[in-house]
Each structure stands twice: as C-alpha cells, then as structure tokens.
Amino acid sequence: MSNIIDKIFANSTKFIAFGILLLVAWIFTVLFEHSLESIEAFGFNFITEDKWAPNLEKFGALPAIYGSVISTFLAMVLAVPLAIGVAIFLSEIAHAKLKAPVGVSIELLAAIPSVIYGMWGLFYFVPIVRDIFGGIGISMLTAGIVLSIMILPFMAAVTRDAMNTTPDILKESAYALGGTKWDVVKDIIIPYAKAGIIGSFILALGRAIGETMAVTFVMGNVHKISTDLTEPATSIPVTLANEFAEADSGLYYSSLFELSLLLLVISFTIISIAKFYFLRRKRIGQ
Amino acid sequence: MTHTQKRIIINNIVMALSTLSAVIGISFLIWILSVLVINGIDALSMTIFANEGAPPGNEDGGLKHALIGQLILVTYATLFGVPLGVLAGTYLSEYGQKAKLAETIRDVSDIMMSAPSIVIGAFVYAIVVAPTGHFSGWAGSIALTIIMLPIVLRTTDDMLQLVPSTLREAAFALGAPKYKVITQVVYRGAKAGILTGILLAVARVAGETAPLLFTSFNDNFLNTDMSQPMASLTVTMYNYATSPYEDWQKLGWAAAFILSMFILTLNIIGRLFLLKRKGK
Numbered sequence: 001m002s003n004i005i006d007k008i009f010a011n012s013t014k015f016i017a018f019g020i021l022l023l024v025a026w027i028f029t030v031l032f033e034h035s036l037e038s039i040e041a042f043g044f045n046f047i048t049e050d051k052w053a054p055n056l057e058k059f060g061a062l063p064a065i066y067g068s069v070i071s072t073f074l075a076m077v078l079a080v081p082l083a084i085g086v087a088i089f090l091s092e093i094a095h096a097k098l099k100a101p102v103g104v105s106i107e108l109l110a111a112i113p114s115v116i117y118g119m120w121g122l123f124y125f126v127p128i129v130r131d132i133f134g135g136i137g138i139s140m141l142t143a144g145i146v147l148s149i150m151i152l153p154f155m156a157a158v159t160r161d162a163m164n165t166t167p168d169i170l171k172e173s174a175y176a177l178g179g180t181k182w183d184v185v186k187d188i189i190i191p192y193a194k195a196g197i198i199g200s201f202i203l204a205l206g207r208a209i210g211e212t213m214a215v216t217f218v219m220g221n222v223h224k225i226s227t228d229l230t231e232p233a234t235s236i237p238v239t240l241a242n243e244f245a246e247a248d249s250g251l252y253y254s255s256l257f258e259l260s261l262l263l264l265v266i267s268f269t270i271i272s273i274a275k276f277y278f279l280r281r282k283r284i285g286q
Numbered sequence: 287m288t289h290t291q292k293r294i295i296i297n298n299i300v301m302a303l304s305t306l307s308a309v310i311g312i313s314f315l316i317w318i319l320s321v322l323v324i325n326g327i328d329a330l331s332m333t334i335f336a337n338e339g340a341p342p343g344n345e346d347g348g349l350k351h352a353l354i355g356q357l358i359l360v361t362y363a364t365l366f367g368v369p370l371g372v373l374a375g376t377y378l379s380e381y382g383q384k385a386k387l388a389e390t391i392r393d394v395s396d397i398m399m400s401a402p403s404i405v406i407g408a409f410v411y412a413i414v415v416a417p418t419g420h421f422s423g424w425a426g427s428i429a430l431t432i433i434m435l436p437i438v439l440r441t442t443d444d445m446l447q448l449v450p451s452t453l454r455e456a457a458f459a460l461g462a463p464k465y466k467v468i469t470q471v472v473y474r475g476a477k478a479g480i481l482t483g484i485l486l487a488v489a490r491v492a493g494e495t496a497p498l499l500f501t502s503f504n505d506n507f508l509n510t511d512m513s514q515p516m517a518s519l520t521v522t523m524y525n526y527a528t529s530p531y532e533d534w535q536k537l538g539w540a541a542a543f544i545l546s547m548f549i550l551t552l553n554i555i556g557r558l559f560l561l562k563r564k565g566k
Contacts, residue, residue: 009465013377085307113493180297210402212496
C-alpha cells in the first residue's frame with residue numbers, strides 16, 4: 001500500500017515540477033501565436049519603424065525599444081557607482097553596529113513595490129526635474145532617475161553579497177602587508193568577486209528593462225524618438241501598461257503581444273547571461 | 287609626497303566617496319519612506335476602511351473595495367501557488383537532486399523570478415481574458431500564481447536541502463517509506479524556512495501591479511465575484527494617483543501606505559522566523 005502512495009507522491013511532485021517548464025514554453029508559444037498577425041503585417045519593419053499610430057493601423061516599435069534602452073542605460077549609469085559605493089561602505093567601512101541595520105533596511109527597501117517608487121516619482125520628483133532641466137517634468141530623464149533609485153537597493157544588496165564572498169583571510173593578509181582599505185577593495189575584493197559583481201549588475205539590468213510601474217507614472221507614453229532627455233517618451237512596458245486594456249483592433253493587440261514577446265526575449269537573454277556566465281549557482285550545503 | 291602618503295590620500299578620497307554614495311542612496315530612500323508615511327497617515331481615516339470608491343469630489347470615498355479585492359486576489363494566488371510550488375520544490379530537493387531535469391527546472395525558475403511581470407499579464411490576458419471576453423478576478427489570481435510559483439519552488443528547494451541527510455537516513459532506517467520521510471521528517475525540519483519563503487512570496491505578489499492592469503482590471507465598487515473585474519490596492523493606487531482629483535490622490539497615498547506596511551511587516555516577520563531558526 002505505502003509503495004503505491006510512494007509512487008503517486010513521487011510522480012505528482014515530478015509532474016508539477018515539470019509543469020514549470022511546460023508553463024514557460026506555453027507562455028512563449030501563446031505570445032508568439034498572438035504576435036503572428038503583426039509579424040505577418042510588418043515583418044522585420046516592426047522593430048525598425050518609428051511610427052506608432054493606432055488610428056492608422058501602423059505599428060512601429062522603435063520608439064518603445066529606444067525608450068527602454070535609453071531609460072535603462074540612464075538608470076544603470078546612475079545606479080552602478082552608487083551601488084558600488086554602498087556595497088563598499090557596507091562591507092568595508094561601516095562599523096559592525098551599523099552594518100546590520102543599514103544592510104537590513106536596504107534589503108527591506110528592495111521589497112517595497114515599484115508602484116510606490118513610481119508614485120513618489122510622479123508627485124515629488126517630476127516637479128524637481130521640471131524646475132532644474134525644464135520641459136514638463138514627465139520625461140525620459142525622470143524615468144531613468146526614478147528607475148535608478150528603484151533598482152539601487154537590489155543592486156547594492158547583491159553587490160554587497162558578492163563582495164562578502166571574499167574570504168577574510170585574503171583581506172587580512174592584504175591588511176597585514178600594510179594595504180589601505182582601498183588597496184584591499186581594488187586588489188583583493190574586486191578581483192576575487194568580479195564575476196559576482198558584474199553578474200549582479202546584469203541581473204539588475206534585466207530587472208530594470210522589464211520594470212513597468214516605476215516608469216509608467218513619469219514617462220508619458222509618447223511614441224517619439226527624441227534626443228532631448230527632458231521630452232516625454234515611452235518604453236516597451238510603459239506602452240503595454242498604457243495601451244493593452246484599450247486596444248481596439250486585432251492588429252493593435254497583435255502588435256502589443258509582439259512587444260511583450262520582444263520584452264520577454266530580451267529579459268530572458270539578459271538574465272540568462274547574468275545567471276549562466278557570471279553567477280554560477282551556489283548550492284547550499286556545498 | 288611619498289608613495290605611502292599618496293596611497294593614504296587616494297584611500298581617503300575613495301572611502302569618503304563610498305560613504306557619500308551610501309549617504310545619498312539612503313537619504314533618497316528615507317525621503318521616499320517619509321513621504322509615504324506622512325501622506326499615508328494624513329490620508330488614513332476610518333472611512334477608508336468602511337466605504338467603497340466614490341466619484342471624485344465626494345468626501346467619503348474609501349478603499350474597502352480595493353482592500354477586499356486585493357485580499358481575495360492574493361489569497362487565491364497563495365492557495366494555488368503555495369501547494370504547487372512546495373510540491374515542485376520537493377521534487378527538486380528530494381527526488382531530482384542533481385539530475386539534469388531538476389537543474390533545468392531550477393535555472394528556468396531562477397530566470398522566471400526576474401522576468402518582467404507585465405508579460406505574465408499579457409499571457410494571462412491571452413489565455414483567460416480574451417477567451418472569456420472580459421476581465422476577471424480569476425485572471426488576476428492566475429497571473430499572481432504564475433509569479434509566485436518559481437519563488438516558492440526555489441525557496442522550498444533550498445530550505446529542504448538544508449535539512450541534514452542524517453535525519454532522512456534515521457527515518458529510513460526505521461522503515462518509513464519515502465513519502466512519509468518527506469512529509470513527516472523533512473518538511474518538519476524545514477518548516478520555518480518554507481514559511482519564510484511563503485511569506486516573502488506573498489509579500490512579493492501583493493505589490494504587483496503590472497500583471498493586474500489587464501487581468502483583474504479594476505472596479506470602483508466592492509465586488510467579491512471572481513468572474514468579474516476586481517479592484518486591487520495596487521491598480522486602484524495607480525488609477526487614483528494618476529487622476530487629476532486631489533481627494534483621489536489622497537486615497538492613493540493611503541493605499542500606498544497600507545500596502546507598504548503590509549509588505550514590510552511580512553518581510554520582517556519572515557526575517558524573524560529565520561533568525562529564530564538560526565538561533566536554535
């Protein structure tokens with residue numbers, strides 16, 4: 001009897017676990033199927049065409065792709081140095097009594113939903129950008145800054161974790177030779193934890209590019225490519241968030257599904273690079 | 287200037303910059319939190335919990351519909367996501383172990399955890415909302431379940447692996463079949479860890495907005511029928527905050543405050559669980 005139960009239990013866990021793979025395959029298939037109409041209508045032009053005009057049934061994703069790339073790039077440029085600074089502070093500078101509370105609060109801030117960062121950005125940051133840089137405040141620049149603040153806690157926490165993997169004995173040896181803290185950081189910690197640190201940045205990049213709510217509030221959803229960062233813009237997730245519930249034709253829907261598929265492929269690629277190339281999974285117990 | 291002096295000066299500059307960036311980062315975050323607390327407490331009142339949404343300009347609008355809707359959506363997602371995630375995690379740790387299939391499932395779940403949640407919304411729109419013809423609470427819960435699954439799965443996997451294999455061997459030696467060893471020995475040993483994982487997963491999906499925008503959509507009134515569009519705190523917050531009406535924006539802040547406190551509390555409880563376990 002217990003032999004049968006044993007088999008049932010083992011197989012149902014296996015079945016459910018395998019279901020995750022099926023689910024992911026299903027997501028890709030469904031998104032692809034729903035994109036077909038748009039793929040047939042526009043082909044490769046979908047990603048090179050800069051005109052997005054639902055009323056004319058013309059859909060070009062270039063402004064959204066451009067917006068995703070630039071806003072994420074801005075966010076990374078602003079967040080990476082800050083994250084490195086915070087991580088060095090937490091792993092080498094902060095007094096033991098300060099390490100835990102500051103570290104934990106940064107981790108807790110990483111748990112705050114992105115919609116809150118977006119709301120804060122809309123009410124408190126948009127006016128500041130408007131006053132300093134001109135324009136209406138709803139802009140690519142604002143989106144990049146809000147995004148950088150949103151990913152900072154996550155990035156700082158994982159960078160610190162990567163730096164903390166450096167064995168104390170290596171650091172102590174360097175200090176014993178008379179190294180300053182900076183010498184230890186630059187010659188011991190960074191070389192030792194390089195792969196982990198870069199992996200953390202790429203992982204944060206993968207998250208930032210798919211982030212919706214933090215930027216939807218402050219970007220404006222304007223399908224126009226402008227080199228002026230204080231102009232309103234759009235990104236792939238912002239377009240989806242603003243237009244999905246309102247699309248009114250098959251081709252319009254299909255184009256939005258193609259955008260979703262594009263976003264999923266981009267983030268899967270970026271996250272896979274981070275995971276497989278830089279962050280080899282550390283098995284617990286090893 | 288000697289070489290040593292130069293090194294000390296460079297060190298001091300870099301350390302000052304690091305401390306400065308920590309101060310900058312943390313002050314931004316304190317700014318956001320204090321804005322949240324000040325506006326949230328200012329907007330909180332009993333009417334918020336007692337009343338449903340009201341047209342703008344109406345003083346006695348509340349968030350009851352969004353609070354209850356959110357609770358229903360997250361509860362269903364938890365009911366679906368937790369058992370499935372725990373069982374799948376059990377397979378990885380207890381049966382699959384280092385097998386290729388198990389490793390692939392781990393990798394794919396890791397990627398899924400960081401995948402954009404709005405895409406999950408689009409997927410659920412295609413498989414639930416489009417065929418049924420309307421937005422529904424079910425669609426929202428399914429989207430949240432998909433987001434929750436990989437998180438529960440991976441924490442269960444990790445936590446079960448922490449259980450010492452001597453415990454399993456002892457149970458096997460007493461003649462227990464494997465399912466009994468797992469359900470009565472391994473699960474018990476990993477209880478605190480799995481619970482923490484579940485709490486963090488609930489906290490994570492409770493803050494999700496993007497996958498709900500076009501699945502459960504929104505409703506300005508109380509609805510407990512899962513086959514109809516359903517309000518959630520996050521989508522309500524988004525709609526109210528982007529509206530031009532001041533009283534709606536105020537309600538948006540109240541929703542933001544309630545949601546953040548809920549999520550922070552879950553996170554803190556989860557951490558305490560883990561600390562307690564470590565202290566043993």
